[in-house]
Amino acid sequence: IFFMHTEYFKGIISIRKREVFIRCLWQGVDTLKHHITHSRDVVLNIRTAVAHKDGDLQKLLGEGSKAYDYDLIVIGGGSGGLACSKEAAALGKKVMVLDYVVPTPKGTTWGLGGTCVNVGCIPKKLMHQTALLGTAMEDARKFGWEFTDQVTHNWETMRTAVNNYIGSLNWGYRVSLRDKNVNYVNAYAEFVEPHKIKATNKRGKEMFYTAAKFVLATGERPRYLGIPGDKEYCITSDDLFSLPYCPGKTLVVGASYVALECGGFLAGLGLDVTVMVRSILLRGFDQDMANRAGDCMETHGVKFLRKFVPTKIEQLEAGTPGRLKVTAKSTESDAIFEGEYNTVLIAVGRDACTGKIGLDKAGVKVNAKNGKIPVNDEEQTSVPHIYAIGDILEGKWELTPVAIQAGKLLARRLFAGASLKCDYVNVPTTVFTPMEYGSCGYPEEKAVELYGQENLEIYHSLFWPLEFTVPGRDNNRCYAKIICNKLDNERVIGFHYLGPNAGEVTQGFGAAMKCGITKDQLDNTIGIHPTCAEIFTTMEVTKSSDGDITQSGC
Structure with a gap:
């Protein structure tokens, strides 16, 4: 009563x-x-x-009553957290965002915006573009451009320009939150109760806040090797993009997309680069495409040291850069490798930032092996009022646009009565290796596992971009492949492209796959000539036929 x-x-x-x-x-x-x-x-x-x-x-x-300080507290100021918080505030809710960057072992830190803006997609793409411009200058002479001055690259000029742009983005995010009436607090958040968090700022001052609902968007940070000298002498992608000096001769440890992208653009700047690979390239991606991308990297000067793992990093000489000695062992024999480098970049994967935010006190279940958070199809954790988005989700894509989409849709479901959920199927993505690799849908290995080789038809073709012909480079090194389900009218379930402007090419085909495009519909689409993307409208050779896929002329 x-x-x-x-x-x-x-x-x-x-x-x-x-x-x-x-x-x-x-x-x-x-x-x-x-x-x-x-x-x-x-x-x-x-x-x-x-x-x-x-x-x-x-x-x-009502969850938004005066019983709590906020209707929603978002922990994490990356792309997903910002998107969710601004959407919730636009719907009239009282929202707080807490974001705090724990410095790297080298002391590197950054502003609001998360990994993508500060130490991920944005600086990576800009430095990749720097390398592409170097290649373009080499090509330019073949097109009639004449210049006699020696061409050199200035790391400091590039670093300053890239970081100035990132700084403008950091400021823009703060202004945007203020304009949306989102309370941004630069402090480390930690649960003390299911509805209460402790926020500790850089001076050690503690504040406590409560909320009806929480969204976890803490992202990931690079994993270290756990060997002598790794944290003392090595860097990660968290350090590379603001490194105050040119890294010089560089060893990249790992074969993730971060490893290959960083190794690729460093080599494109004219540096001596070696990539140490434990097992395979681009785990989780189509291995046919991954190996072709690796082959292109080797063609353009990147060296690969395969089937080795580091065991010790020693400093031979301090400096900017200094000199390091790397000792590694073979994964297949008793062989030992020793080499000297100016910089060692570790890129062996990333760990979810969930272990030190008090999730046990809130009752949130976490995968103990990888720190990932299991959620249902509405991004809800094991605690009904706590949600999670972005890279920390178990079994979901670790991509910025995915986190943004999930964050916006979550806010609309929580506060606007919407029902649309984030669709994690057929998400297009691109690896910005020197020869870019774009994909959408299943890798070939996964498609075979799910549907059986006999139920698939795989169409493929090499091609030579017109812009590569006059410089005479990479003849028939680019490659296109689609995987079709014969049991479903040859619907395209896997799209793979290795070539220039891969992101721009893949984006449109990603939309087509959302609409359920079939091989017949691709055949009936008139291509734009001369382009690279038109190859998908003219593919005739199947893998099963073992026919010739080299291209000559238009």
């Missing part, structure tokens, strides 16, 4: 009475008995506190 009269209940509870009750509650039942002089008010207070603790009160009064 009491809970049916919430308006009366809210009217009689004062802050003073709440404080008296809570104090009494913690002192124990005997003390409570001593304080019961006005039984009706005290009993109401007791029931109120119990209901608050159990979460029933919030359900009755």
